[in-house]
Each structure stands twice: as structure tokens, then as C-alpha cells.
Amino acid sequence: METDSVRVESSLWIGNKRYRAFLSGWYFSWTEIDERNREKKTISVPVSEVIGVKEGRVEIQPQKKVEDTDLDFTLFYVKRNSKGKGIRVPWSLGRTQFCCPSRGVRDQWITQLRTALKTHSPSRPHRLLVFINPFGGKKRGKQIFHSLVAPLFELAGISSHVVVTERANQARDYILKKDLTGFDGVICVGGDGMFSELLHGVIGRTQQEAGVSEHDPTVMLQPCDLHIGIIPAGSTDCVCFTTMGINDPVTSTLHIIIGDSQPLDVCSVHYQSTLVRYFVSMVGYGFYGDVLAESERHRWMGPLRYDYSGCMVYLCNRSYPGQVQYLPADSHISSPRDNTRCLSGCRVCSESKERLFPHFNSSSSLYSANVSQYSSELEGEWVTIEGRFKCISLTCMSSSCPRSPKGLSPSAHLADGTADLILVREANPLGFLTYLHRHTNTQDQFDLPFVEVYRVKAVRFSLPPGEGEEEEEEEEEEEEEYEGADREIQASTESVLEDPEKLCCSNIAGHSQQHLAERKERGNVAMSRVKRPGFVCGPCCTKPRSVSVWNCDGEILPHTEISCRVHGQLVRLFARGIEDSTKP
Ligand SMILES: CCCCCCCCCCCCC/C=C/[C@@H](O)[C@H](COP(=O)(O)O)NC(=O)CCCCCCCCCCCCCCC
Ligand SMILES: Nc1ncnc2c1ncn2[C@@H]1O[C@H](COP(=O)(O)OP(=O)(O)O)[C@@H](O)[C@H]1O
Ligand SMILES: [Ca+2]
Incomplete structure (x- = not known):
């Protein structure tokens, strides 16, 4: 030798x-x-x-x-x-x-x-914290982990601490509160909802430790060091599919073992000066909101619930009025219709780092957030668009999934600090079906007269005058003043909280039991909305309805008038983007 x-x-x-x-x-x-x-x-x-x-x-x-x-x-x-x-x-x-x-x-x-x-290979993880949702997707999370993932970790000398969740938000709370010393990453075995828990835990904890207020809509958030890994075992598994190009537990595990690192843009959603949620794939109003709300009532169908609800909501043919404002991104860098695809080693994403972190000090590997506490990314002229929309979606990445292999916005980038805003205006049912169908084939879904797409850094949504949430809240206060006057509403609210299935007469029809329980705890289920005129039963109903709900990475948001902002490369995944195997 x-x-x-x-x-x-x-x-x-x-x-x-x-x-x-x-x-x-x-x-x-x-x-x-x-x-x-x-x-x-x-x-x-x-x-x-x-x-x-x-x-x-x-x-x-x-x-x-x-x-x-x-x-x-x-x-x-x-x-x-x-x-x-x-x-x-x-x-x-x-x-x-x-x-x-x-x-x-x-x-x-x-x-x-x-x-x-x-x-x-210095960046490989040695010790991982694994969360398994035993009820995600086809309920095979535990089996997938023990038969496919654990043996590979053992072979690679990676030790793991496994938590099988017993309730929603357990993984998020664990990351926010427990001692994480010694862990090189957190892994979820589940779907997009489970990923979202880890995302909230990791971002929240990093901001706590850095003393940054997440509620301030203008603040520059601290990027997170703790990597997140996704073993797909959910229904849509959109985040995994978009960052890997495939939903396969073994492929995901191997990317984790070799310590791949993929930065990812995250969008924050605020209602006034309160953080509502973060998302990476999609926040959608109108069609996608209605589909989610409807699908929650058919959870027992498993992943098929989205197709069933999609058809039901499609048949309702609704559109909603609203005002959308956005802050455009630099159109010289890229555009949602430039026919590029963000693949492994993407140039647009790697060149974005300097722009996103002008104060990055590579020698100390510290992001000096205090040098620029407020993001310069919020400078620029806002554009306003009003109208009636079948759906409004905002996506930080292409949001592809097996159902739509090229995604909501095929040319979006994983880590360029921008999101794509897609506005689908009122259209006839056949036109809208064409739009939906083009997500599944090679035709351009933006090449339709009622569809617009913009590459943006921030978005605000408001209802037309008279429909606004502030007015709704005023109504609510008035109701409180006349406490006891409307016992019927009170009773119906309580019965709904006992049994969320009865919630078909509200725009919070889709709230999961957990979500409702949490809001009940906080006492903020908007009573005025539970039996508000203009809101009608399920998708089968023909009466007009003027307000939809926001679907935020698979969760229904409790507010309508939201503002969203992209935080470029805020988190890191054990992934490398889509590897193009057709090229040597
Ligand atoms: C005619 C075929 C239409 C196909 C339309 C495909 C559009 C696909 C866009 C996918 C965006 C996915 C964004 C990700 C969302 C997830 O975070 C989130 C949570 O996932 P989890 O349960 O795994 O935790 N998933 C969702 O909110 C699901 C949204 C799914 C929408 C699918 C809609 C299917 C529509 C079928 C309409 C059929 C009309 C037919 C009329 C005869
Ligand atoms: N043990 C549990 N019991 C009930 N809900 C849970 C549990 N663990 C996680 N969850 C919640 O279930 C939701 C859906 O999980 P997810 O893994 O995304 O599956 P799916 O893709 O099928 O929706 C998530 O929002 C998560 O917070
Ligand atoms: Ca992006």
C-alpha cells in the first residue's frame, strides 16, 4: 500500500x-x-x-x-x-x-x-433531535422512521433522541423551551404541518436568544443555525418535494447524514403589530383557503381530502373582493416568468447572500443584526391592485408537490429573498379549471388573461371598505357591551367550541380542534364571525360570500387583513435543492 x-x-x-x-x-x-x-x-x-x-x-x-x-x-x-x-x-x-x-x-x-x-465532510451532524407525528399522512411516521431512517443513522454513527408527539405543537414547544445543547439539527417525520412546527420552534428560539422581537414587522430577524431535516410522511409534503425534488424517506435521510445545507426564505405574516405565523411554501386566499377549510371537515379521508374538497370548492365558483399591495423585488435579478428553475447550486440564490446580509462577517461567522436592526429590504414603492379574485397566493419557493411537479410558481427561488405573488382574477369556471390544470402539465399557468404574477419582497391585503376587520372588531366590542342580549349567538358559539364539526356557518369552518381550543383558551374566537350575515354553509351553498380565509402552509389564519414579508435565507435545511440528474 x-x-x-x-x-x-x-x-x-x-x-x-x-x-x-x-x-x-x-x-x-x-x-x-x-x-x-x-x-x-x-x-x-x-x-x-x-x-x-x-x-x-x-x-x-x-x-x-x-x-x-x-x-x-x-x-x-x-x-x-x-x-x-x-x-x-x-x-x-x-x-x-x-x-x-x-x-x-x-x-x-x-x-x-x-x-x-x-x-x-466537517458539517455532518453527530446528534439529532427527531420528532415523529404518528398521525400525519397515512399514519406511517413511526414505521418509516424505525425501518428506513434509524438503521441509516446508526450506520453513519449519528445518535438521535426521538420524540413521538402526543399533541399538536408539542414539537414546537419542545424546541422553544428545552435544552438543546449538543444537537446539530432537528428532524421531523411528518408533513408540512409538522415541518411548520419545527420552523416556528427554531425561528422563535433563535430570536429569543438574540433578543429580537418577532412581533415587530420591520425588524431584521436573526438567521437560524440549527438545521432542519424533513423525512416525508405527510399528505402534501410540499416543502420536502420543493427542496429535494422528490418525496422519499431514504433520499432525505442520506442528505441529512452527509450534512447538506440549503438556505431557505421564510415569510412572516403579521396582523397589525402581532406576528401571526411564518410560512415557507404558501399563503393563499380564496380557492386554497376554501379548500383547506373544507378539507379539515374530511380529515378522515387522509391525503385524498384535498382532492375531494378541491372539487367541491371548484364547483362553488366563488370570487372575493379585496385590495392587494406589494413591494416589488428588483426585476433585473430575476422574474417569475424568466423560465429558469432553481436547481442545486442555483446562481441567483448564491448571489443573493451578499445583498441579504451586507453586514455578514465571515471571519466571526456572526450576522451583526445590531448593525442594521431594521431591514433595508423594506425600501421601495408599494403598488396597489384592487379587484375581485378567485385566488391570491404568495409563495416563497416554487411549492411543487407530487400533485403539481412544477408548482405554484415554477421559476421561484428557494433562497433569493423574494416571493411570488399570484393574482387570479374573477374568471369563468372553465378558465379557472384551465389555470388549475396547467399546474399539472408543461403549459404556462401565468399565460392566461386573468392571471398576474409579481416577484415581491412584501405584501399587504385588505378588505373593501365596510368589510374590514377593524370594523368587525368594533362590532365585536359592541356585542360585548350588550352582553347577554344575544343569547342565541352565545349558545351557538359554545356548542361550536364543544364540537367544531358544527362550524359550517362561519369563515373559521376549517379550524382544527386544537386550534379552536387554543383560541378558546386565549378567549379570542371572534364571536361576531360565528354567525355573521353573509357567511354561509359549506361549499354546497349558493348564497354569495364576501370573505374567504387564508391558508398558510396548511393552517387557517385567524385574520384576514394581513401583511407578509420575506426574510431571505432565514433557516437552513439538510438539503441541496433539486439535483438535476439528467446532467452529468
Ligand atoms: C385539475 C387539477 C388541479 C390541480 C391543482 C394543483 C394545485 C397544486 C398547488 C399546490 C400548492 C401546495 C402548497 C402546499 C400546501 C401545504 O402546505 C398544505 C398542507 O399540507 P399537509 O396536509 O401535508 O400538511 N396543503 C394544502 O393546503 C393543500 C392544498 C391543496 C390544494 C389542492 C387542490 C386540488 C384541486 C383539485 C381541483 C379539481 C377541480 C376539478 C373540477 C372538476
Ligand atoms: N400527536 C399529534 N396529535 C395530533 N396532532 C398532531 C400530533 N403531532 C402533530 N400534530 C399536528 O398535526 C398536523 C398535521 O400533521 P402533518 O404531519 O403535517 O400531516 P399531514 O400532512 O397529513 O397534514 C400538524 O399541524 C401538527 O401540528
Ligand atoms: Ca424565494
Whole structure:
């Protein structure tokens, strides 16, 4: 065996074939040598994609040594499968057993490979905090973790602390309150709702520690160091699909193990001076809000509830009046109709870092938030648009999912500090169906006369005069003054809180039981809205309705007149964006 500081080389055997193996720089490769000493095919594995090196002949599952000779070692690495559905192929675990000429050579190979791993892959996680939602999607979260994920973590030497959730928001509260020393990342096994819990936990905790007020709509939030990983086990799994290009638990696990890092834009939603929520994929009013509200009543259908509710809401053919204001992003950098796709190593995203963090000090790796406490990203001229809309959506990323492989806005970027605002004006049912259908094929969904799209940094929404929320709140106060006057409303509210299924006469029809309970606790279920004239039953109803609800990454927001702002590259995922496997 020859070794110097950059190169290790020796003969090795795989089965009865002889190979020349090299470890040089960032790669480990082996080339078959035939009987006449001619070189044949070479296989090359980047050290950054090595999952582990074990002594002996080791099987993957169950992980055990099948034979322990003094001459063997087994290499585990990322293998790209030859076939995938889209441009992204799934990853699986590759395994090759090598036989060395002597025990000394074997030990040297193991040591050199492990040293190379430490030097060339310094950002790998060692200890992870894992949250499993046992009820997400098809309720297979626990099984997915224990059969597919845990064995790979063990192989890679990653230890994990697992929390199987017993209630909604448990994962978020855990991250906000518990001691997280020693954890290199947090992982969710679930859907977009579960990801959202981790997102709120991680952002909230980082701001608490930095002394930044999340309620201030103009403040520059502190970027989060703790990485988030997603093992898809939900219904839509849009965040996973958009950041990976595929929903596959093994692919996600391998990206976590090798410590991939993908920055991600996050949008904050404020109502006046209160933070309502954060989102990464979508906040949608009108169609998407109504679909979610309707779908909550059919949770028992599982992931199919969205298709069923989609059809029901489509048949209602509603549109809603409102005023949308937005702050345009710099149109010289990119546009939602420039036909580009944000892929792994995206130039637009990497060039955005300097603009987003002008005070980033790379030597101390600190973002000096106090240098610019208020974001300069909020400078510029606001644009106002009024009208009736079938739907209004804002998305920080393309928001693709298996249902719509190119997503809500196919050219949106994961980490450029902007979001795309899509306005679909009142249209005939066939026109709207064409718009929806174009999400599923290659036709341009923005090339329709009633659809507009803008790349933005911030958005505000308000209802037409007379429909405003402030007025609604005034009504509410008046009602309180006449306490007891309307016992009927009181009784109906209480019965609804007891049984949210009865809530079909309100614009909070979709609130989950948990959400309602929380709001009951805070005492802020808007009574005036529970039996407000103009709100009608379910989607089957034909009476007009003038106010919809906001669907915020799968949660119904308790407010209508919201303002949203993009925080560029606020969090980091264990991902690398969509790897284009059609290119070498
Ligand atoms: C005619 C075919 C129409 C296909 C339209 C596809 C539009 C897809 C846009 C997808 C945006 C996804 C944004 C992500 C949202 C998720 O965060 C969130 C939560 O997910 P979780 O339960 O996994 O936690 N999911 C959602 O809010 C679901 C929204 C889904 C909307 C799907 C609508 C399907 C519509 C079917 C309409 C059919 C009309 C047919 C008329 C005869
Ligand atoms: N143990 C639990 N019981 C009830 N709800 C939970 C539990 N754990 C998580 N949740 C909540 O369930 C919601 C949906 O979960 P998610 O994993 O996103 O699945 P899905 O994609 O099917 O909606 C999330 O908003 C999350 O807060
Ligand atoms: Ca973006």
C-alpha cells in the first residue's frame, strides 16, 4: 500500500476480481484490472458522499457482520438510482465489500477513509433531535422512521433522541423551551404541518436568544443555525418535494447524514403589530383557503381530502373582493416568468447572500443584526391592485408537490429573498379549471388573461371598505357591551367550541380542534364571525360570500387583513435543492 498526504493506493479484491483502489483528494475510486493488467471500468465516490466504513462484511439490514475476516472492509455510500420520475432520481445506500491483501492494509484503508471523511465532510451532524407525528399522512411516521431512517443513522454513527408527539405543537414547544445543547439539527417525520412546527420552534428560539422581537414587522430577524431535516410522511409534503425534488424517506435521510445545507426564505405574516405565523411554501386566499377549510371537515379521508374538497370548492365558483399591495423585488435579478428553475447550486440564490446580509462577517461567522436592526429590504414603492379574485397566493419557493411537479410558481427561488405573488382574477369556471390544470402539465399557468404574477419582497391585503376587520372588531366590542342580549349567538358559539364539526356557518369552518381550543383558551374566537350575515354553509351553498380565509402552509389564519414579508435565507435545511440528474 502506497500512502502520502494526498494519495492512498493499493490492490483490492471485490469477489474474485482485482481492482486498483485510490483515495486522492476528495474522491475514493476503484478500477477493475483484468488478467492482462489492463484497466477497465472505474467507479468513483466523492468522500463527501461516503456514509460509513465498517470492518468485515456487513449487511445493511439487519445491520450485522455476516463474516468477519481480518482482510475485509465494507464501504457504504450514496448511490444514485438509474431511474426516476422527473429530473431528480432517488438516492439509495450503495455497498461494496473489499478484500485486502493483508490485515495491515485493511486497517490502513479504514483509518485513511475515516480521516478523509472527517476532513472533507466537517458539517455532518453527530446528534439529532427527531420528532415523529404518528398521525400525519397515512399514519406511517413511526414505521418509516424505525425501518428506513434509524438503521441509516446508526450506520453513519449519528445518535438521535426521538420524540413521538402526543399533541399538536408539542414539537414546537419542545424546541422553544428545552435544552438543546449538543444537537446539530432537528428532524421531523411528518408533513408540512409538522415541518411548520419545527420552523416556528427554531425561528422563535433563535430570536429569543438574540433578543429580537418577532412581533415587530420591520425588524431584521436573526438567521437560524440549527438545521432542519424533513423525512416525508405527510399528505402534501410540499416543502420536502420543493427542496429535494422528490418525496422519499431514504433520499432525505442520506442528505441529512452527509450534512447538506440549503438556505431557505421564510415569510412572516403579521396582523397589525402581532406576528401571526411564518410560512415557507404558501399563503393563499380564496380557492386554497376554501379548500383547506373544507378539507379539515374530511380529515378522515387522509391525503385524498384535498382532492375531494378541491372539487367541491371548484364547483362553488366563488370570487372575493379585496385590495392587494406589494413591494416589488428588483426585476433585473430575476422574474417569475424568466423560465429558469432553481436547481442545486442555483446562481441567483448564491448571489443573493451578499445583498441579504451586507453586514455578514465571515471571519466571526456572526450576522451583526445590531448593525442594521431594521431591514433595508423594506425600501421601495408599494403598488396597489384592487379587484375581485378567485385566488391570491404568495409563495416563497416554487411549492411543487407530487400533485403539481412544477408548482405554484415554477421559476421561484428557494433562497433569493423574494416571493411570488399570484393574482387570479374573477374568471369563468372553465378558465379557472384551465389555470388549475396547467399546474399539472408543461403549459404556462401565468399565460392566461386573468392571471398576474409579481416577484415581491412584501405584501399587504385588505378588505373593501365596510368589510374590514377593524370594523368587525368594533362590532365585536359592541356585542360585548350588550352582553347577554344575544343569547342565541352565545349558545351557538359554545356548542361550536364543544364540537367544531358544527362550524359550517362561519369563515373559521376549517379550524382544527386544537386550534379552536387554543383560541378558546386565549378567549379570542371572534364571536361576531360565528354567525355573521353573509357567511354561509359549506361549499354546497349558493348564497354569495364576501370573505374567504387564508391558508398558510396548511393552517387557517385567524385574520384576514394581513401583511407578509420575506426574510431571505432565514433557516437552513439538510438539503441541496433539486439535483438535476439528467446532467452529468
Ligand atoms: C385539475 C387539477 C388541479 C390541480 C391543482 C394543483 C394545485 C397544486 C398547488 C399546490 C400548492 C401546495 C402548497 C402546499 C400546501 C401545504 O402546505 C398544505 C398542507 O399540507 P399537509 O396536509 O401535508 O400538511 N396543503 C394544502 O393546503 C393543500 C392544498 C391543496 C390544494 C389542492 C387542490 C386540488 C384541486 C383539485 C381541483 C379539481 C377541480 C376539478 C373540477 C372538476
Ligand atoms: N400527536 C399529534 N396529535 C395530533 N396532532 C398532531 C400530533 N403531532 C402533530 N400534530 C399536528 O398535526 C398536523 C398535521 O400533521 P402533518 O404531519 O403535517 O400531516 P399531514 O400532512 O397529513 O397534514 C400538524 O399541524 C401538527 O401540528
Ligand atoms: Ca424565494
